[in-house]
Amino acid sequence: MTRLMLSVNGTARAIEIADPDEPLLYVLRNDLRLTGVKFGCGLAQCGACTVLVAGQPARSCVLPARAAAGQDVTTVEGLGSPERPDPVQAAFIAEEAAQCGYCTAGMVMTAKALLSQIPHPTAHQIRGALAGNLCRCGSHPRVIRAILRAAAAPAGGR
Amino acid sequence: MTMSCLTRRGFLKTSGVLLVAFGTGGGVAGRAAGQSAGTVDRFLGKTVATDAVDGFLAIHADGSVTLFSGKVDLGTGARAALRQMAAEELDVAIERITMIEGDTALTPDQGSTAGSAGISQGGVQIRRAAATARQALLRLAADRLGRPAAELEVIDGVVRPKDGGTGVSYGTLVGDRHLDLAVSANAPLKDPNTYRLVGKPIPRPDVPAKVTGRHVFVHDFRLPGMLHGRVIRPPAVGAKLASVDASSVASIPGARVVRIGGFLGVLAQREWHAVRAARLLRATWSPAANLPDQAKLFDVVRATRVARDETLAQRGELSGLTSALAGGGRTLTATYRWPIQTHGSIGPSCAVADVRPDRATIWTASQSTHRFQPAFARILGLPPDRVRLIYLDGAGCYGMNGHEDAACDAALLSKAVRRPVRVQWSRQDEHGWDPKGPPQLLELRAALSDSGEVIAWAAQAWAPEATEGLPNIPLLAPDEAGIPQQPGRSSGAISQNIAPPYGFPNVRAVVHWLAETPLRPSSIRSPGKPANVFAAESFVDEMAALVRADPVEFRLRHLADPRGIEVIRRAAARMRWDPRPSPRRINPLAPILVGRGLAYVHYKNNENYIAIGMEVEVERRSGRIQVTRVVCAHDCGLMINPNCVQSQIEGCILQTLSRALHEEVTFDRARVTSVDWSSYPILTFPEVPPIDVELIQRLDQPPVGAGEASSAPVPAALANAVFDATGVRFRTVPLRPDRVKAGLQGRPA
Numbered sequence: 001m002t003r004l005m006l007s008v009n010g011t012a013r014a015i016e017i018a019d020p021d022e023p024l025l026y027v028l029r030n031d032l033r034l035t036g037v038k039f040g041c042g043l044a045q046c047g048a049c050t051v052l053v054a055g056q057p058a059r060s061c062v063l064p065a066r067a068a069a070g071q072d073v074t075t076v077e078g079l080g081s082p083e084r085p086d087p088v089q090a091a092f093i094a095e096e097a098a099q100c101g102y103c104t105a106g107m108v109m110t111a112k113a114l115l116s117q118i119p120h121p122t123a124h125q126i127r128g129a130l131a132g133n134l135c136r137c138g139s140h141p142r143v144i145r146a147i148l149r150a151a152a153a154p155a156g157g158r
Numbered sequence: 159m160t161m162s163c164l165t166r167r168g169f170l171k172t173s174g175v176l177l178v179a180f181g182t183g184g185g186v187a188g189r190a191a192g193q194s195a196g197t198v199d200r201f202l203g204k205t206v207a208t209d210a211v212d213g214f215l216a217i218h219a220d221g222s223v224t225l226f227s228g229k230v231d232l233g234t235g236a237r238a239a240l241r242q243m244a245a246e247e248l249d250v251a252i253e254r255i256t257m258i259e260g261d262t263a264l265t266p267d268q269g270s271t272a273g274s275a276g277i278s279q280g281g282v283q284i285r286r287a288a289a290t291a292r293q294a295l296l297r298l299a300a301d302r303l304g305r306p307a308a309e310l311e312v313i314d315g316v317v318r319p320k321d322g323g324t325g326v327s328y329g330t331l332v333g334d335r336h337l338d339l340a341v342s343a344n345a346p347l348k349d350p351n352t353y354r355l356v357g358k359p360i361p362r363p364d365v366p367a368k369v370t371g372r373h374v375f376v377h378d379f380r381l382p383g384m385l386h387g388r389v390i391r392p393p394a395v396g397a398k399l400a401s402v403d404a405s406s407v408a409s410i411p412g413a414r415v416v417r418i419g420g421f422l423g424v425l426a427q428r429e430w431h432a433v434r435a436a437r438l439l440r441a442t443w444s445p446a447a448n449l450p451d452q453a454k455l456f457d458v459v460r461a462t463r464v465a466r467d468e469t470l471a472q473r474g475e476l477s478g479l480t481s482a483l484a485g486g487g488r489t490l491t492a493t494y495r496w497p498i499q500t501h502g503s504i505g506p507s508c509a510v511a512d513v514r515p516d517r518a519t520i521w522t523a524s525q526s527t528h529r530f531q532p533a534f535a536r537i538l539g540l541p542p543d544r545v546r547l548i549y550l551d552g553a554g555c556y557g558m559n560g561h562e563d564a565a566c567d568a569a570l571l572s573k574a575v576r577r578p579v580r581v582q583w584s585r586q587d588e589h590g591w592d593p594k595g596p597p598q599l600l601e602l603r604a605a606l607s608d609s610g611e612v613i614a615w616a617a618q619a620w621a622p623e624a625t626e627g628l629p630n631i632p633l634l635a636p637d638e639a640g641i642p643q644q645p646g647r648s649s650g651a652i653s654q655n656i657a658p659p660y661g662f663p664n665v666r667a668v669v670h671w672l673a674e675t676p677l678r679p680s681s682i683r684s685p686g687k688p689a690n691v692f693a694a695e696s697f698v699d700e701m702a703a704l705v706r707a708d709p710v711e712f713r714l715r716h717l718a719d720p721r722g723i724e725v726i727r728r729a730a731a732r733m734r735w736d737p738r739p740s741p742r743r744i745n746p747l748a749p750i751l752v753g754r755g756l757a758y759v760h761y762k763n764n765e766n767y768i769a770i771g772m773e774v775e776v777e778r779r780s781g782r783i784q785v786t787r788v789v790c791a792h793d794c795g796l797m798i799n800p801n802c803v804q805s806q807i808e809g810c811i812l813q814t815l816s817r818a819l820h821e822e823v824t825f826d827r828a829r830v831t832s833v834d835w836s837s838y839p840i841l842t843f844p845e846v847p848p849i850d851v852e853l854i855q856r857l858d859q860p861p862v863g864a865g866e867a868s869s870a871p872v873p874a875a876l877a878n879a880v881f882d883a884t885g886v887r888f889r890t891v892p893l894r895p896d897r898v899k900a901g902l903q904g905r906p907a
Contacts, residue, residue: 018411019430026430035378036371038553040504041585042433045835048504076371085370092369096361096801099809100233100554101368101375102505108369130843134835136504137233137554138809140846 004069009078025060036076036105047133050106057113076105091150099137111147211339213266214287221329223255228268229280230260230549235802236276238362242355243281247288249312260527260549267528274863289345350857359801376550377508381578386429387571388436390422394446394828406440416574421639447827465623465673471657474664488606495890496598496689497822505553506583507560511568517544522565523552558680560592566635586833593680600693610705614664623671624648649679652686659760660716684866695757695874708737721767728791729769741885751776753883757874761867767793772875781899785847795859803864814872816841
């Protein structure tokens with residue numbers, strides 16, 4: 001067994017796994033019960049599994065958990081709650097930028113990373129930043145609007 | 159039992175099981191998310207009859223209401239809209255209503271959540287039940303208050319005299335007892351002009367939990383002692399399992415192998431171990447090559463045995479067409495091709511099953527929990543009433559994807575190991591094995607008068623026949639395991655909208671129902687209609703071009719239905735449509751070609767009226783299409799929740815644009831080869847155009863669905879815009895860059 005020390009949403013968590021190559025996704029979902037992060041493809045193609053590792057968007061379906069050890073991992077649950085949503089989440093809620101919602105957490109995390117780098121992105125920049133996040137329901141226009149809204153909010157989602 | 163014989167005693171009669179309220183505090187979001195058995199099992203034993211008010215509604219002592227809906231929310235907003243319809247007729251605040259969906263033990267069988275009928279059928283049933291309840295509650299209050307019902311009004315669940323004075327609440331009147339009322343077709347409905355909730359953009363209750371990662375999808379549902387299972391599907395369609403080497407996964411902690419006939423699964427306590435075991439397990443299979451040569455797919459379709467012909471429309475006589483053809487008049491013939499496509503759910507299908515010797519519970523994102531209850535009972539060898547299917551949200555499915563197959567996988571594994579089992583498919587499983595939208599081939603012929611009127615229109619289509627009396631689309635696991643199930647196929651109502659929506663004097667539309675189709679078919683959003691309208695509305699533009707008419711004017715020339723005319727006019731106005739024939743004058747040197755197109759549908763020839771306009775840029779060098787604007791005028795009768803309608807239209811447009819631009823299932827002779835997002839690309843953010851939707855509210859019309867109809871005109875609007883830009887007519891979907899580039903260079907497209 002390999003023992004990993006993870007820092008997830010500001011809390012230190014010790015995890016034991018048999019396979020050191022186990023992707024972070026399964027540890028988050030099953031060991032830490034942070035099920036906001038979703039399995040979409042296991043191939044880093046769709047973005048549903050996006051979390052922040054040291055502030056950067058990472059595809060947790062292919063990232064070995066050990067590669068995240070010692071770094072700050074943030075999941076969608078770490079941003080806010082239905083009662084106290086983060087500004088980006090609040091903007092997604094205001095725009096109803098989710099249909100089935102399976103891809104949504106990955107979109108929120110990608111948006112979070114974008115706004116931390118570019119606080120006031122253009123719609124064009126938003127489209128580019130989300131090029132690797134797939135949505136099948138067609139929530140795209142609302143997602144773009146939500147990110148523009150978050151950028152314009154007083155807190156700016158920063 | 160009818161309303162007329164209702165007595166107070168009869169009304170309050172309970173049938174042995176006392177319904178227990180759960181409070182309304184804490185909002186609906188959490189409950190919409192947490193439809194787990196534990197929170198709703200208190201309702202077990204209630205009626206699920208579709209003709210009983212108690213089937214749909216329970217009114218609790220605290221004034222809260224539980225709505226039991228056989229129709230489910232697939233991300234469409236039904237969770238808001240159905241509550242709006244119930245709250246409106248009951249006259250209670252919407253916040254008081256909690257909704258339970260698609261639970262075979264608790265909800266009435268309202269049919270599959272399909273065909274965009276959640277509101278038009280499911281919602282209308284619920285509305286009638288709520289109106290019946292309100293009428294009965296009013297009479298009961300009249301009795302209690304000693305005033306005629308006509309002198310009473312209801313404000314948020316409290317019945318009181320219109321002229322003031324003490325009232326009585328629903329909770330006090332009913333207090334968790336059964337209503338014991340038949341749903342009355344005659345219960346008076348609200349005058350739509352007095353609606354307080356219907357027609358308003360009430361927020362969807364599930365969005366906050368989805369955005370913050372708290373929403374419980376079936377993928378997130380866990381049971382104590384649960385194992386993770388994965389199923390190993392054959393390397394070729396129809397290949398048989400020859401042998402399994404269980405020692406190949408011996409190194410994986412706790413990995414177990416289950417084999418039932420040719421059904422092969424692995425299980426582990428830890429999900430990653432199940433994933434690895436599925437990858438590492440060594441098995442040998444018989445060779446199989448049952449699929450046709452993809453390059454000749456449409457030849458195969460055309461050569462497939464026709465089980466029967468069905469005449470979809472016949473009007474006037476077609477001698478005009480025949481004589482025009484014979485006389486060398488103005489006639490046109492064109493063939494349109496639609497490829498095999500997949501649902502493309504972002505989350506691969508998943509289910510959790512807990513199968514015991516005497517009963518089974520299956521949590522699934524199926525659109526059809528009630529329909530599959532008897533199927534699962536047969537497969538598991540249990541009486542239907544001992545099998546419970548409970549809907550939990552999945553990733554959007556847009557028709558029958560792999561949800562039911564994954565549920566069957568989980569059920570067989572759970573039965574084998576006597577533990578709860580969760581199965582989630584891999585990406586490759588989902589793309590490779592979910593049932594597919596079948597290929598469609600359409601051939602259209604028309605004759606035009608010298609003055610540019612359509613004299614005759616003949617359409618014939620080739621599409622797979624639906625098996626008559628098929629209880630459900632056959633699942634993968636029973637066939638592999640050797641468990642009998644009724645063979646057959648169904649692709650939904652794929653022949654709708656082959657007949658044109660215009661008043662042409664002579665029309666004949668025939669579908670040649672094919673005895674078979676490659677790959678297992680099922681319904682996929684707006685079954686058949688994107689292809690049928692692609693053909694019909696491309697062909698209308700082809701005729702307009704032949705007689706050098708403006709495509710909008712040409713349509714209006716042949717259309718009498720005022721609602722149809724209105725959506726076309728509105729869409730054209732919103733586009734600032736420039737009346738002129740297509741194609742536009744093309745600069746042979748321009749690197750980017752710009753055009754506009756429009757398409758119209760009267761959905762199913764009896765539902766929505768929709769016109770979609772599109773503007774495109776085509777890059778000559780690459781053949782790449784960028785859609786720069788989409789306009790939609792949409793009339794779905796009474797809109798319950800315009801924000802949800804708008805959201806569904808955006809989804810229909812973008813998903814169908816994706817299908818028309820990119821999507822085609824590829825296969826070799828053995829298996830599907832488009833098994834991930836690089837081999838089966840879909841629309842990405844940089845390609846998403848601005849979408850401008852005009853919603854038409856019609857309070858005097860019945861509601862029809864909005865979940866799929868606006869898909870239908872999208873491909874034709876695209877092809878018409880590309881023709882306008884380039885002068886090249888594309889009749890085969892998808893309009894991939896290589897195909898467009900070839901067409902622009904004058905090669906076969």
